[in-house]
Amino acid sequence: MDSMQTKLLSSKPTNLHICHQFTNLCRIKTCAFPVRDDRSFKLVSHQNDSPASQNLIYLPQRRHRHAIATNAHSSAHTYIVDKCGSDQVHSITKQERVGVLLLNLGGPDNLDDVQPFLYNLFADPDIIRLPRLFKFLQKPLAKLISVLRASKSKEAYASIGGGSPLLRITNEQAEALKKALQEKQLHADIYVGMRYWHPFTEEAIDQIKKDHITKLVILPLYPQFSISTSGSSIRVLNDIFREDGYFEGLPISIIESWYQRDGYIKSMADLIQRELLSFPNSDEVMIFFSAHGVPVSYVEEAGDPYKAQMEDCVSLIIHELKSRGVKNSHVLAYQSRVGPVQWLKPYTDELIVELGQQGVKSLLAVPISFVSEHIETLEEIDMEYKELALESGIENWGRVPALNCTSSFISDLASLVIEALPTATAVARARNNNGNDKDESDIMQYVVKMLFGSVIAFFLLFFPRFLSLFRNSSL
Numbered sequence: 261m262d263s264m265q266t267k268l269l270s271s272k273p274t275n276l277h278i279c280h281q282f283t284n285l286c287r288i289k290t291c292a293f294p295v296r297d298d299r300s301f302k303l304v305s306h307q308n309d310s311p312a313s314q315n316l317i318y319l320p321q322r323r324h325r326h327a328i329a330t331n332a333h334s335s336a337h338t339y340i341v342d343k344c345g346s347d348q349v350h351s352i353t354k355q356e357r358v359g360v361l362l363l364n365l366g367g368p369d370n371l372d373d374v375q376p377f378l379y380n381l382f383a384d385p386d387i388i389r390l391p392r393l394f395k396f397l398q399k400p401l402a403k404l405i406s407v408l409r410a411s412k413s414k415e416a417y418a419s420i421g422g423g424s425p426l427l428r429i430t431n432e433q434a435e436a437l438k439k440a441l442q443e444k445q446l447h448a449d450i451y452v453g454m455r456y457w458h459p460f461t462e463e464a465i466d467q468i469k470k471d472h473i474t475k476l477v478i479l480p481l482y483p484q485f486s487i488s489t490s491g492s493s494i495r496v497l498n499d500i501f502r503e504d505g506y507f508e509g510l511p512i513s514i515i516e517s518w519y520q521r522d523g524y525i526k527s528m529a530d531l532i533q534r535e536l537l538s539f540p541n542s543d544e545v546m547i548f549f550s551a552h553g554v555p556v557s558y559v560e561e562a563g564d565p566y567k568a569q570m571e572d573c574v575s576l577i578i579h580e581l582k583s584r585g586v587k588n589s590h591v592l593a594y595q596s597r598v599g600p601v602q603w604l605k606p607y608t609d610e611l612i613v614e615l616g617q618q619g620v621k622s623l624l625a626v627p628i629s630f631v632s633e634h635i636e637t638l639e640e641i642d643m644e645y646k647e648l649a650l651e652s653g654i655e656n657w658g659r660v661p662a663l664n665c666t667s668s669f670i671s672d673l674a675s676l677v678i679e680a681l682p683t684a685t686a687v688a689r690a691r692n693n694n695g696n697d698k699d700e701s702d703i704m705q706y707v708v709k710m711l712f713g714s715v716i717a718f719f720l721l722f723f724p725r726f727l728s729l730f731r732n733s734s735l
């Protein structure tokens with residue numbers, strides 16, 4: 261990090277300087293400022309040309325840039341984080357009550373939850389991005405798509421035991437993180453906020469208020485940033501922070517992405533190295549990184565850094581493996597596409613078939629976009645893709661487990677939290693009194709929107725081309 265040259269393309273030289281100092285001081289690779297909440301995320305910074313050292317950051321709003329500048333001077337004395345890499349908290353005021361909010365996606369606890377869970381997911385404007393004029397269709401469409409998709413999803417959840425393991429694993433990670441922080445001399449309360457199922461982000465926020473947390477670190481459990489994942493959760497939080505007076509003075513640090521951290525990269529390399537040894541011919545195994553996809557428009561139109569971060573992440577892991585003498589070939593592909601639009605390519609299923617045709621005999625699948633086992637590792641990779649690979653001529657198939665509670669990984673997350681503490685900034689959050697949010701609470705308008713939208717959504721059911729698009733893409 262120290263050698264990295266950050267260029268804030270659109271910021272003034274003074275801000276550039278301060279941001280530099282700030283990140284070097286805290287050894288944090290992501291700047292901690294709330295993301296823009298208009299969902300048109302703007303990519304403003306690249307580092308060197310080399311993908312391994314590329315660092316992508318967003319243009320913070322002017323007031324946030326100011327907040328960063330102020331913070332660099334004001335809060336460093338509260339928590340002293342050793343610049344030389346030791347990550348123990350040396351000094352902390354007794355009155356402080358530190359909270360860490362882990363953000364995650366959430367998943368259905370049982371099969372009855374599947375359709376309402378899918379509804380919440382598709383009702384998210386960061387998952388189905390409709391033009392402003394068609395926003396009123398969001399909820400009826402979510403209803404329609406969730407109903408159409410529910411049986412397929414239920415089958416998948418049934419095959420992994422009838423529900424998502426995500427909450428259990430996230431709770432275990434929270435517990436492990438708490439212990440790891442204690443070992444580094446920081447007592448913190450850990451909260452889990454899920455985006456689409458219980459415990460919802462809003463529930464976690466209520467608890468944070470009840471517990472009178474005085475400093476908050478927000479840590480999405482997604483290593484790479486996407487508008488559809490961390491971005492969506494952070495947008496929800498920003499909406500809450502704008503409305504709730506409690507958060508006006510609360511110092512908060514938001515970690516947007518953390519895939520570049522040594523601890524994460526090394527933990528991933530450890531898992532891959534270990535799994536390679538289980539093959540009869542380790543040297544000939546192709547390492548197949550499989551990331552959750554996003555629609556191409558996220559990257560090309562909305563400036564989602566997800567693809568660039570994913571590619572950077574893969575090259576960092578490969579670099580680490582090479583430094584250990586592991587020289588296997590590798591590929592990166594994207595899985596789990598949904599709906600009729602183009603998603604990031606190559607698609608995992610298509611690439612597996614292609615590699616089989618090219619005569620590749622051994623594949624090691626590495627789920628790369630998520631740190632817990634979930635439906636897409638346990639069902640999609642372990643069942644669907646394994647079967648496809650064997651049918652396509654791949655003779656040896658393996659899969660790297662998710663990091664879950666791997667101790668080197670959790671310990672690094674604890675260091676990340678500690679490094680983020682001095683960046684926690686109280687940003688004056690203006691209450692939003694414009695009409696947009698009031699629309700939502702206007703019951704009459706809501707009912708009209710729902711009725712009108714439902715009629716259109718229903719009409720779409722009888723629009724054969726539209727529907728067949730969804731059917732073809734197995735919604």
Ligand SMILES: C=CC1=C(C)c2cc3[nH]c(cc4nc(cc5[nH]c(cc1n2)c(C)c5CCC(=O)O)C(CCC(=O)O)=C4C)c(C)c3C=C
Pocket residue numbers: 365366367368378381386387388409412413424425426482486488489552553554555598629630633634635636
């Ligand atoms: C980095 C990870 C993820 C990205 C990016 C992402 C984008 C994204 N997802 C959908 C649609 C669905 N995702 C579903 C489940 C699901 N998604 C992620 C992660 C990312 N999603 C996880 C970890 C999970 C699993 C949760 C669990 O219960 O284990 C589902 C539901 C399952 C299914 O029916 O397949 C859907 C649907 C979209 C549309 C999208 C980007 C726009």
Ligand SMILES: [Fe+2]
Pocket residue numbers: 552596
């Ligand atoms: Fe997803």
